[in-house]
Amino acid sequence: LDEKIWLTLSFGLIIGFMLITGYQAYAFGMGPPSHKETIDPQKVDETAPFDNPGVRKIGENEYEVVMTLQIFSFTPADIEIPEGATVHFILTSKDVVHGFQIADTNVNAMVMPGHVQKITQKFDKPGSYLVLCNEYCGAGHQVMSTTITVN
Ligand code: CUA
DSSP, rough: OOOHHHHHHHHHHHHHHHHHHHHHHHHHHHSSSSOOBBOOOOOOOOOOSSSSSEEEEETTTEEEEEEEEHHHEEEEESSOOOOOEEEEEEEESSSSSSEEEETTSEEEEEOTTTTTTTEEEEEEEEEEEEEOOOOOOSSSSOEEEEEEOOO
């Protein structure tokens, strides 16, 4: 009899955990948030918002930067934003896996073809911030960089 009780209890626990896990997956939309939005890497140029990359003001010192990464460049390159701006980066790759690292900040992300990567960063200090690809992406990897100028 004891064994049956234990068996029933552990079975119940397993069902319970499965329900909790299932609920969490449902509640948080399956998988890590950075991988949630997908895009056809062959059609980046035709898919909003990447059909119109650039810097857009969306609020009081708040900007949206829609950017594509491709061997071996960032589009748009050499962007400028005002001091204190909060910038929402929306990134994707048009070919292979690239990196998006902004020197002197905590921004350090992978940008993968087929995925939309979103990062928000506030730029309090004026200056020129070096943006580097930190994932090996081919022969020109070392020269894949740009700058963000904060005025
Ligand atoms: Cu792109 Cu390394």
